[in-house]
Amino acid sequence: MAERTAGSLDAEFAPARAASVYSVEIDGELVLLDEHEDRLHHLNPTASLVWSCFDGEARVRDLARDISGELGLSYELILADTMRIVRELGAEGLLAGVAADARPDPGPE
Amino acid sequence: MYVTRGFHALALDFALAVDDDALGKYLEWLLDGFAAPPGDAVAYEVVTAGDEPDAVELRFDGETVLHAAGVGSFVVHLVQWVNQRAVDPAYSVTSHAGGVVRDGLACVLPAHMEFGKTTLTAGLVRSGWSYLTDEAVAFDWETGDIEPFPKPLSVDPGSQHLFPELAPPRPPNARTYDVEQWQVPPSMFRADAVGARCRAGYVVFPRYAADAPTALVPIGRAEGLVELARNTFRFNEQSRRSLDALARVIRSVDCYRLTVGDLDTACRLVDALVPDGGNG
Numbered sequence: 001m002a003e004r005t006a007g008s009l010d011a012e013f014a015p016a017r018a019a020s021v022y023s024v025e026i027d028g029e030l031v032l033l034d035e036h037e038d039r040l041h042h043l044n045p046t047a048s049l050v051w052s053c054f055d056g057e058a059r060v061r062d063l064a065r066d067i068s069g070e071l072g073l074s075y076e077l078i079l080a081d082t083m084r085i086v087r088e089l090g091a092e093g094l095l096a097g098v099a100a101d102a103r104p105d106p107g108p109e
Numbered sequence: 110m111y112v113t114r115g116f117h118a119l120a121l122d123f124a125l126a127v128d129d130d131a132l133g134k135y136l137e138w139l140l141d142g143f144a145a146p147p148g149d150a151v152a153y154e155v156v157t158a159g160d161e162p163d164a165v166e167l168r169f170d171g172e173t174v175l176h177a178a179g180v181g182s183f184v185v186h187l188v189q190w191v192n193q194r195a196v197d198p199a200y201s202v203t204s205h206a207g208g209v210v211r212d213g214l215a216c217v218l219p220a221h222m223e224f225g226k227t228t229l230t231a232g233l234v235r236s237g238w239s240y241l242t243d244e245a246v247a248f249d250w251e252t253g254d255i256e257p258f259p260k261p262l263s264v265d266p267g268s269q270h271l272f273p274e275l276a277p278p279r280p281p282n283a284r285t286y287d288v289e290q291w292q293v294p295p296s297m298f299r300a301d302a303v304g305a306r307c308r309a310g311y312v313v314f315p316r317y318a319a320d321a322p323t324a325l326v327p328i329g330r331a332e333g334l335v336e337l338a339r340n341t342f343r344f345n346e347q348s349r350r351s352l353d354a355l356a357r358v359i360r361s362v363d364c365y366r367l368t369v370g371d372l373d374t375a376c377r378l379v380d381a382l383v384p385d386g387g388n389g
Contacts, residue, residue, distance in 0.1 A: 022349050024356045029331035031338075033352050038345045040352075042335045 003099040006090035016056030016096040113137040117145035120197035127155040131281035142259030180283040201247035202354045204341045208241030209233045214310025219340035225317030228268040232376045239304030240295045253358040259303045264291040313365045321370040325378040333364030
């Protein structure tokens, strides 16, 4: 199946964590290890909460509804935040089926 | 032939058989922080009487493993060689960091090269902390305990004016001290300068910034974990295991960033992390 780009993701997308990503939790924040790229990512508490909800079945709009209900915040606000987080995680190559954005060539060492 | 006592430097156990007695005693003094009971040390030869005038070589089984044009540069290269051989992921998960200890709790100072690790480490040892290392903090894979790696401190020319008392004697038979970096054994601070095995209490990420205000700022442990991992030798060889081991360490420490504009102020800020203000 062809990979999607992060920019093409919408509220109907059902995010799943990439198999190459390993996580540890510290004080409610996640540190993600992308073993494929040998890169580390630090998620803030909000992004960590969103990441913990990914199961490959729930769509972004479902996640936003659940989170907004849990936190008592506006659905539209949470949907916008969740969508931004999903696109950013996708752009970093951390979601299954989503191609990482091209990173600038660091050039010769 | 002068045969030194045995040395233990993390994954490297060694002794030196030196064909020049004065140089052998000098190296034994220089590496005294690694002094270890007789054990499984592997004997390397230090040869000054080779074909090339002034050159010094480190040999093992007749093979040259290190060659230097003069005694002074040999000392520097030998310390670097020990660093490289001592750090082995099979032995410990080891971060590029300085380390000092007080009251059984270590302050770990991870940073890239030229960020001022050695200068801050030396300042803290001078102010009363015990010395663990200025280069490599070795965490036990299972317990997270820190094993000291008390190498000679490698003091760059830009910091030497801060520590005039640490100017090391010139190696014997060196026509000139042909390198600019000092190699300072911890015993030059005081006889009991080296600390014991301990656990981490604080992780402080220092960065020297000339003329900047000196400031110690708390950061979250997750951010600290990422920084510590990025400063860990050969992290990618066992990345998942390394991350788990470092996370166990980080969960029980406080993390900070330290901008070092003035060394004495920076040392006072780190001293103040200790509950009794470093006066105990």
